[in-house]
Amino acid sequence: MKGKKRKHKNKKKPQETRKYGVLRTILTLIVAAVVLTAGVTVVAEFVKSYRAKRVIAAYASDGMLFSSNYLHDSALVDYATIYVDKLEAESGSTPYFDATVTVCNFAQTNPVRAYGRTINYTLTASIVTVSKDGSGNQVITPAAGALPAVKIDGAAMLASYSGTLASGEARTNEYTLSLPRSMLTGDKYYVLLTATPTGTYDDLRPISALFELAIKSEASSVSWTIEPTDVRTNSIGDYAGYNYRLSGSGRGTVMLGWDGTKLDISKVFKEKVSATVPSAGDIPAALSGLTVIEFDVDADAVNSYDIQFYPHTESAVSGWSDVAVQMAFVESTT
Numbered sequence: 001m002k003g004k005k006r007k008h009k010n011k012k013k014p015q016e017t018r019k020y021g022v023l024r025t026i027l028t029l030i031v032a033a034v035v036l037t038a039g040v041t042v043v044a045e046f047v048k049s050y051r052a053k054r055v056i057a058a059y060a061s062d063g064m065l066f067s068s069n070y071l072h073d074s075a076l077v078d079y080a081t082i083y084v085d086k087l088e089a090e091s092g093s094t095p096y097f098d099a100t101v102t103v104c105n106f107a108q109t110n111p112v113r114a115y116g117r118t119i120n121y122t123l124t125a126s127i128v129t130v131s132k133d134g135s136g137n138q139v140i141t142p143a144a145g146a147l148p149a150v151k152i153d154g155a156a157m158l159a160s161y162s163g164t165l166a167s168g169e170a171r172t173n174e175y176t177l178s179l180p181r182s183m184l185t186g187d188k189y190y191v192l193l194t195a196t197p198t199g200t201y202d203d204l205r206p207i208s209a210l211f212e213l214a215i216k217s218e219a220s221s222v223s224w225t226i227e228p229t230d231v232r233t234n235s236i237g238d239y240a241g242y243n244y245r246l247s248g249s250g251r252g253t254v255m256l257g258w259d260g261t262k263l264d265i266s267k268v269f270k271e272k273v274s275a276t277v278p279s280a281g282d283i284p285a286a287l288s289g290l291t292v293i294e295f296d297v298d299a300d301a302v303n304s305y306d307i308q309f310y311p312h313t314e315s316a317v318s319g320w321s322d323v324a325v326q327m328a329f330v331e332s333t334t
Contacts, residue, residue, distance in 0.1 A: 224248030
């Protein structure tokens with residue numbers, strides 16, 4: 001009897017067994033959580049050091065999600081010239097020359113990614129003169145006196161227009177700016193258009209342009225050019241993508257060429273301009289051996305494009321010399 005009593009005394013109670021089992025489970029979970037946290041930390045550090053830079057740089061390259069085909073965000077207001085053929089200017093048959101000006105809730109280089117909120121804005125319009133101060137800085141002055149009879153959407157130009165770009169999808173508002181023939185002669189006037197977001201938009205800024213009429217001289221060359229816009233004194237490692245600006249005057253076909261083992265062009269841009277691959281016989285000698293696309297341009301509709309290129313592979317680009325883009329332009333004669 002005593003032996004049985006001692007044996008019964010040393011045996012754990014069922015409640016104690018369950019208690020110890022729960023404690024072991026908790027300890028196991030704590031250890032697993034520590035291991036998992038360490039693993040997540042390692043992954044997070046990898047993301048922060050490589051992937052995050054790539055994602056941020058890719059979004060930044062799109063541009064501001066408040067844009068236009070003519071208006072730009074720039075300390076120096078860009079000129080938007082509407083060219084008139086010399087014969088047309090001399091004939092006097094056309095009283096007004098039009099340009100369609102857009103205001104959009106997406107970047108011009110990526111019409112798929114729209115701004116996440118409704119954008120309310122004011123489009124201001126005025127007739128100005130432009131000069132330079134003693135340091136060569138641009139000076140814009142409101143014009144006075146008898147001014148050109150500029151129209152917007154077929155009616156006399158007002159000082160301002162209220163606009164809204166609803167959220168949910170990519171949207172564009174269009175304005176038809178009509179410049180009178182009188183702007184071809186006499187005092188030089190410009191129409192200053194500025195679209196300014198109204199409300200609290202920390203990531204949006206005003207966009208502007210100075211519109212003018214000019215006669216396209218028979219001797220003037222119609223051409224397009226492409227140039228890099230990154231600060232190339234910075235390390236190539238600071239960039240996950242590389243930016244170029246294509247701009248020019250006239251209408252025709254542009255061919256772009258680059259080393260396909262080093263770079264890839266933005267798919268969004270290719271889709272936007274409906275780029276195609278030219279046949280081998282149409283590629284000029286200067287672009288021989290390169291990856292080439294071609295697309296049509298018309299400065300009367302869009303006179304500049306921001307284009308992004310990316311490394312073909314993670315290690316394809318080792319220096320700025322690898323980031324090179326060549327261009328050829330053929331003017332349309334029809």
